[in-house]
Amino acid sequence: MSTRIVVIGTGYLGATHAACMADLGHEVLGVDVDPSKLAKLEAGEVPFWEPGLPEVLTRNIEAGRLRFTASYAEAAEFGDVFFLAVGTPQRKGEFAADVTYVDSVIENLAPLISGPAVIFGKSTVPVGTAARLGARARELSPAGDQLEVAWNPEFLREGHAVQDTLHPDRLVLGVDRDRLGRAEDVAREVYATLLGEGIPFLVTDLATAELVKTSANAFLATKISFINAISEVCEAAGADVTVLADAIGHDDRIGRKFLNAGIGFGGGCLPKDIRAFMARAGELGADQALTFLREVDTINMRRRTAMVDVVREQVGTLLGARVAVLGCAFKPDSDDVRDSPALNVAGQLQLQGAGVSVFDPKAMDNSRTLFPTLGYSASTLEACRGADVVLVLTEWREFRDLVPADLDGVVREKRIVDGRNCLDPELWRNAGWTYRGLGRP
Numbered sequence: 349m350s351t352r353i354v355v356i357g358t359g360y361l362g363a364t365h366a367a368c369m370a371d372l373g374h375e376v377l378g379v380d381v382d383p384s385k386l387a388k389l390e391a392g393e394v395p396f397w398e399p400g401l402p403e404v405l406t407r408n409i410e411a412g413r414l415r416f417t418a419s420y421a422e423a424a425e426f427g428d429v430f431f432l433a434v435g436t437p438q439r440k441g442e443f444a445a446d447v448t449y450v451d452s453v454i455e456n457l458a459p460l461i462s463g464p465a466v467i468f469g470k471s472t473v474p475v476g477t478a479a480r481l482g483a484r485a486r487e488l489s490p491a492g493d494q495l496e497v498a499w500n501p502e503f504l505r506e507g508h509a510v511q512d513t514l515h516p517d518r519l520v521l522g523v524d525r526d527r528l529g530r531a532e533d534v535a536r537e538v539y540a541t542l543l544g545e546g547i548p549f550l551v552t553d554l555a556t557a558e559l560v561k562t563s564a565n566a567f568l569a570t571k572i573s574f575i576n577a578i579s580e581v582c583e584a585a586g587a588d589v590t591v592l593a594d595a596i597g598h599d600d601r602i603g604r605k606f607l608n609a610g611i612g613f614g615g616g617c618l619p620k621d622i623r624a625f626m627a628r629a630g631e632l633g634a635d636q637a638l639t640f641l642r643e644v645d646t647i648n649m650r651r652r653t654a655m656v657d658v659v660r661e662q663v664g665t666l667l668g669a670r671v672a673v674l675g676c677a678f679k680p681d682s683d684d685v686r687d688s689p690a691l692n693v694a695g696q697l698q699l700q701g702a703g704v705s706v707f708d709p710k711a712m713d714n715s716r717t718l719f720p721t722l723g724y725s726a727s728t729l730e731a732c733r734g735a736d737v738v739l740v741l742t743e744w745r746e747f748r749d750l751v752p753a754d755l756d757g758v759v760r761e762k763r764i765v766d767g768r769n770c771l772d773p774e775l776w777r778n779a780g781w782t783y784r785g786l787g788r789p
């Protein structure tokens with residue numbers, strides 16, 4: 349059955365959700381306040397790099413199932429099922445999440461809703477936000493109690509966003525247990541195709557749904573910092589963290605995923621989500637519960653300075669050294685540079701006097717906007733020309749596939765530092781290069 353759906357906020361999450369809901373056969377209207385983003389989306393262009401999404405967007409616009417607007421009035425007219433997907437960044441100078449964008453959606457939308465409707469929150473929010481927004485929405489809306497707020501957290505990964513939306517590991521829905529309404533039935537209609545495929549669907553209260561999301565990201569961040577901490581010990585002991593990760597990962601209870609040691613996690617989610625989680629636990633009086641996340645964050649940030657130290661160790665002095673930086677996105681298959689470890693390392697190297705030449709297959713424009721003073725190159729070869737050391741900081745396939753012969757006669761010194769432990773050390777060493785990984789001999 350086709351439902352008329354409004355998706356508010358068309359960034360990485362919202363644009364993907366809108367296009368994928370249309371692909372499931374629903375009629376979808378995307379809403380954003382950014383006119384340049386809307387103009388691109390209306391023209392069938394995804395304003396960021398996400399594999400497979402342009403095809404899904406275009407085919408659904410062409411099928412007449414997907415369009416975009418800046419108008420909340422049009423959104424309120426369009427349908428009675430709303431997904432809220434605006435940003436919840438870290439507040440400036442604080443750990444807590446900035447929820448002003450989600451607040452503003454409710455302030456603007458609720459007064460325009462006059463009949464039964466459900467707003468499903470998808471943004472990652474501090475626990476308690478959904479209940480607060482629900483109360484505010486009922487207060488502002490002529491529909492009163494007939495306007496429901498439920499929470500349907502999102503677990504997609506950038507670079508795999510379409511696959512994760514259309515084939516998620518699970519769907520989670522938080523509903524207001526004190527005023528049970530239509531939310532669960534509506535969600536079952538919207539996700540009928542996925543539920544028909546047997547995707548697990550967990551329905552719970554609002555607070556639990558919010559906490560499922562922040563706990564999942566906290567666990568993932570902890571797993572990465574765990575292996576990075578072990579990597580520091582491997583480094584000191586002359587052991588190999590990549591073999592160690594394979595070995596412990598064979599234990600199903602541990603699992604191999606998210607055990608890749610390197611320069612650590614970044615992006616628009618894990619770093620800000622663990623900080624917001626700590627801040628919220630503190631507000632709730634559970635200060636002690638999440639202090640370990642402070643350590644997770646510290647270990648992670650230490651990876652970036654450790655990388656700079658390794659480069660210094662390689663070239664002697666950073667002053668005047670020519671450093672090729674391959675990769676600036678926070679992960680491969682994404683153009684997202686929010687809190688990117690790679691860009692942070694490049695910035696630190698430049699501040700300490702190195703001449704930095706950066707190349708990324710997709711994230712150059714975003715990097716230039718965020719870090720205009722770095723040196724940028726048009727290709728891997730250009731970035732590496734005359735380099736004293738080559739750094740692989742984002743494991744794009746084209747960097748993983750590099751072989752020493754590609755850089756023969758290009759670099760000044762045959763030194764490569766593998767910030768993601770994604771290269772074969774023997775291949776490089778056998779070709780006369782100095783190979784340096786992180787936490788592996």
Ligand SMILES: NC(=O)C1=CN([C@@H]2O[C@H](COP(=O)(O)OP(=O)(O)OC[C@H]3O[C@@H](n4cnc5c(N)ncnc54)[C@H](O)[C@@H]3O)[C@@H](O)[C@H]2O)C=CC1
Binds near residue numbers: 356359379506
């Ligand atoms: N990026 C990701 O992979 C995932 C993100 N999330 C969560 O989803 C939320 C959104 O994240 P992103 O999509 O990455 O952020 P984003 O910054 O890419 O997108 C947010 C969008 O909301 C728009 N917006 C802001 N205020 C608005 C308003 N009042 N009305 C309409 N549109 C408005 C902005 O213009 C922007 O296009 C965050 O809470 C994030 O933690 C959750 C899972 C995955």
Ligand SMILES: O=C(O)[C@H]1O[C@H](OP(=O)(O)OP(=O)(O)OC[C@H]2O[C@@H](n3ccc(=O)[nH]c3=O)[C@H](O)[C@@H]2O)[C@H](O)[C@@H](O)[C@@H]1O
Binds near residue numbers: 504507611615
């Ligand atoms: O809440 C969110 O927004 C999303 O955050 C992460 O997704 P994402 O940020 O897209 O990327 P990840 O694949 O989780 O990678 C995050 C960072 O960890 C790093 N990482 C990942 C895995 C690993 O083993 N080691 C490691 O350093 C990556 O390089 C990257 O910088 C979660 O994986 C998603 O489930 C979640 O929905």
